[in-house]
Amino acid sequence: MADRRDVAAHPVYLGGGVAEAEDQSERKFIERLARRDERAFNELVELYEARVFRLVLRMLGRRDEAEDMAQEVFVQIFKAVGTFRGDSKLSTWIYRVSVNLCKNRMKYLARRHSEGEDELEPVAERAALDEAKGVTFGDVAQPDRMVEGYQIERVVQLCIAELEPDFREVLILRDLEDLSYEEISEITGLPEGTVKSRLHRARSMLRANVERKMGEKIR
Amino acid sequence: MTDPGHDLEGNEVAASPEPEESLRSMLRGALREEEPPPNVLAGVQKRIRERSKGKFYADGWSTAKHPPLNTYLVTSLLMLAVLGISYALLSPLVGSPVPVRNQPAPVQLIPR
Numbered sequence: 001m002a003d004r005r006d007v008a009a010h011p012v013y014l015g016g017g018v019a020e021a022e023d024q025s026e027r028k029f030i031e032r033l034a035r036r037d038e039r040a041f042n043e044l045v046e047l048y049e050a051r052v053f054r055l056v057l058r059m060l061g062r063r064d065e066a067e068d069m070a071q072e073v074f075v076q077i078f079k080a081v082g083t084f085r086g087d088s089k090l091s092t093w094i095y096r097v098s099v100n101l102c103k104n105r106m107k108y109l110a111r112r113h114s115e116g117e118d119e120l121e122p123v124a125e126r127a128a129l130d131e132a133k134g135v136t137f138g139d140v141a142q143p144d145r146m147v148e149g150y151q152i153e154r155v156v157q158l159c160i161a162e163l164e165p166d167f168r169e170v171l172i173l174r175d176l177e178d179l180s181y182e183e184i185s186e187i188t189g190l191p192e193g194t195v196k197s198r199l200h201r202a203r204s205m206l207r208a209n210v211e212r213k214m215g216e217k218i219r
Numbered sequence: 220m221t222d223p224g225h226d227l228e229g230n231e232v233a234a235s236p237e238p239e240e241s242l243r244s245m246l247r248g249a250l251r252e253e254e255p256p257p258n259v260l261a262g263v264q265k266r267i268r269e270r271s272k273g274k275f276y277a278d279g280w281s282t283a284k285h286p287p288l289n290t291y292l293v294t295s296l297l298m299l300a301v302l303g304i305s306y307a308l309l310s311p312l313v314g315s316p317v318p319v320r321n322q323p324a325p326v327q328l329i330p331r
Contacts, residue, residue, distance in 0.1 A: 045260045053256040067257050074263040156249035175243045
């Protein structure tokens with residue numbers, strides 16, 4: 001199978017030549033996928049659904065949108081797996097498909113957002129206080145800190161949502177998904193230097209935006 | 220008012236972590252997952268079935284994660300039971316054939 005966990009679970013692969021066996025195993029798995037083997041595809045979905053969902057949720061910021069998008073990612077993978085040449089790891093390719101679809105959806109949502117009413121921001125700002133409303137002083141030791149924590153989280157979520165998709169993707173891939181610069185470069189199709197500079201700018205923009213909204217510097 | 224680098228009790232406070240680290244931990248806190256990810260397999264199969272107009276995941280059996288052995292077994296046993304019940308119900312209706320006493324028809328010779 002394609003994943004390291006599955007490979008490790010297989011006794012044949014224990015010992016030397018794990019990487020080679022893993023490559024072979026992934027190649028065979030990809031061949032099955034290219035033949036439109038439904039069972040292989042079921043395995044692929046089960047293997048990657050949590051990772052894909054987590055990534056698209058972070059990119060889109062909404063659970064209902066993320067679930068819909070995660071399904072769409074796998075449908076597109078099913079359609080396009082025949083074109084996958086194996087130049088990169090399967091997981092990297094899946095990330096690439098996910099990120100590209102998310103960026104398209106974000107652009108679509110932004111267009112719709114700008115055309116229609118802008119309800120997100122007031123709701124997001126109210127949400128922090130609304131969540132805090134249900135909490136009494138008896139419930140927590142430090143209610144002020146808790147409310148402050150909620151507010152910071154909401155502000156950070158809002159600021160991430162305000163980042164342009166190109167900046168948001170590198171920030172999420174690096175700081176939340178813990179991918180290497182090389183992997184991010186493969187996923188985004190950007191040179192590593194551009195990834196680094198874009199990441200630096202994304203962090204600066206996010207920090208500045210959070211500080212402006214909170215009215216204090218991030219420590 | 221406290222001195223920078225000291226807390227309210229005057230104890231020395233450790234230097235703040237790297238700005239990138241504090242930003243990263245703030246991001247992780249804001250985007251942490253509180254609910255488990257949903258199971259998307261059934262939805263994916265349904266979409267593929269609809270968009271391929273039934274070419275993939277078409278028969279309703281292959282949509283299962285594993286070969287549905289239990290379903291096959293239960294269906295077989297159910298069919299055997301239906302056959303048994305039908306036999307039991309219908310067998311009393313089956314009688315022995317009524318004997319027919321047919322006599323050979325008389326042969327009449329037509330005179331020339």
